[in-house]
Amino acid sequence: MGSASKGNTYTLPEATAPSLVLTHPTDTEKHRTWTLNHREWGGALTLEEYLKREPYLMSVPLSRDGGMTHWILTDSSWSPEKGEQRPVLASCETIRKRVMVAAPNNTEVHDGIAHGIGSVFTYPEFRGKGYAGRMLSELGPTLRRWQSGDQDSVCSALWSDIGKHYYAKKGWTAFPSLHIEFPVFDNQTQLNGEGSKAKANVSPITYDNLEPLCKIDEQLLRNNVLRSARQTGKTTVAFTPDYDTMRWHMYRDDFITSILFKTDSPSPIKGAIAGSKEGRRVWALWSRNYYGSNPTETVDKNTLYILRLVIEPDAELAPGQPPSQDVRDAFAAVMQMALAEAAKWHLGKIDLWNPSDTTKLLLENSGLQHRWVERQEDSIPSIMWYGKEDINNVDWIASEKYCWC
Ligand SMILES: CC(C)(COP(=O)(O)OP(=O)(O)OC[C@H]1O[C@@H](n2cnc3c(N)ncnc32)[C@H](O)[C@@H]1OP(=O)(O)O)[C@@H](O)C(=O)NCCC(=O)NCCS
Incomplete structure (x- = not known):
């Protein structure tokens, strides 16, 4: 047996047994759990590399300083203090995140905690x-x-990889799981520079210019939460697209990419921004995901995830109003840089989760080859709501990849 070692006398308890408790693992238990779940989540990493990544991910923005918590279900009749190797019956981890929420009649957005x-x-x-x-x-x-201070957390969220039913039965309601997939090598016109690059002033986003853009995005989304709550009559929530959240994804990407490409300097390009002037820009932030230890062998699966797509003038558009040509050019130029970066780093597709209505309008006539995917099994965004509202009266906006963990 992988975890319990009270001789042969130990009978596994019923899941309803009162002796079962939710608590935190010791370092040894974490190590043992990672060793066992490497097969599920090691991705392109060897066991040895994965055993380095997991502690590393506890040291980066968002999850460091107690931002990440490890949990286990165990049997309290065992005492690790006495050297007994208690059974780890189930495990998971949580990361504390910031969310913004507004009810339809609110005049201000409320900042809260989500896990x-x-x-x-x-x-x-x-x-x-x-x-x-x-x-x-x-x-x-x-x-x-x-970790929610003197008020309740707003919600907890997970991204189910086992379909829409298991977690729903436990109280985490499934939300839309739509994404657009852009096949990189089918978008040759864009890749070859025949798109709108020349028309829009496009430049890379790196760690040097990321933070102020996150601050602008936070303010834009804050306004959007308020507006959306008024328009839909539903309490509206969004995960705050802050600097720490974006860096958590990017540092994770850097760690994996450095190993796979045997380099100390993975790509400094973390996104792209384009547009005629402040207030009329479009930008995207992204991270890479690989599915094998040799990236060149898994190009079809390897994915560049758009963590967040920001369309600055979005708020000025009436519902259904198509964005003007300068915004179209900016979007095309950003996507062109994303495609070029994906091609360079052996990523066969770009995924953009739950595109906004404006993004859908931008896609029309963009010339970008794409297909719509409604995920049924993996990464199903799901929420347990701690507020007084019925979850059916809660709208989650900007449910993009940056929210995921
Ligand atoms: C999913 C997992 C955590 C369930 O653990 P468990 O202790 O066996 O779960 P429980 O006994 O509480 O529940 C078993 C249920 O999980 C369901 N389940 C397990 N794997 C599933 C899968 N891949 N797809 C859909 N349902 C699945 C079973 O059908 C069963 O359903 P039921 O309750 O309707 O009978 C476990 O199978 C596991 O660790 N899998 C590998 C990692 C993983 O996929 N984790 C989930 C990430 S979101």
């Missing part, structure tokens, strides 16, 4: 006994008050 849940895992030999379910039923209510 992103990731890496829900049961050791193979313990599966099908209800342990993950028990852990989640303890975790949901616990996160309501976890």
Whole structure:
């Protein structure tokens, strides 16, 4: 047995047993869990590399200084203090994130805490006994008050890789899981520079100019949350697209890319910005994802994820109003740089999650080859709501890749 070693006398408890508790793993237990779940989430990394990445991810913005919490379900009748190797019956981690929320009658946006849940895992030999379910039923209510100061957390969220039903039954409601996929090498016209590059003043986003753009984006989205709540009559929530959140994704990408490409300097280009002047710009931030240790062998699967797409003049447009030509040119130029970067880094497609209505309008006549994908199994955005509203009266806007963990 991978985890419990009280001789042969230990009988696995029922998932309903009162002795089961939600608590935090020791370093040894974390190490053991990572060793076992490497097969699920190691991606392109070897076990040794993955065992370095997981502690590294606890040291980066957003998750450092207690921002990330590891959780396990175990049996309290065992004592790790006495050297007993208690059973880890299920495990997961959470990351504290900022959200902005407004009710339809609010005049201001309220800033709150949300917890992103990731890496829900049961050791193979313990599966099908209800342990993950028990852990989640303890975790949901616990996160309501976890690290949230003197008020409740706004919600907890997860991105299910096992379809839309399992977590919904536990209280995390599935939200839209639509994305646009741009096949990189089918977009030759854009790749060859015949797009709008010359018309729009496009430049890369790097760590040097990222922070002020995140601040502008936060303010734009704040306004959008308020406006959207008024328009839809629903309480509206958005994850704050802040500097720490973006760097968490980018540092993770840098770590993996450095290993796969055996370089100390992975691409400094973290996005692209274009547009005639401030207030009329379009920008995208991105990160890379690889599916094999040799990136050139998995190009079709390797993906450049648009973490966040910002269209600065979005707020000025009436619903359904097409963006003007300068904004179209800026969008095309940003996508052109994304395509070039993807091609250079062996990424066969670009995914953009839950595009806004304006983005949909921008796509029309853009000349970009693309297809719509409604994910049924993986990365299903799901929310447990801690507010008084019914979850059906909650709208989640900007549910893009940057929210994921
Ligand atoms: C998913 C997982 C955490 C479930 O753990 P568990 O302790 O066996 O879960 P429970 O006993 O509480 O529940 C079992 C349920 O999970 C469902 N389930 C397990 N794997 C599933 C999958 N790949 N797709 C859909 N449902 C799945 C089972 O069908 C069962 O459903 P039921 O409750 O309707 O009978 C475990 O199978 C695991 O670690 N899988 C690998 C990692 C993973 O995929 N994690 C989820 C990431 S979002």
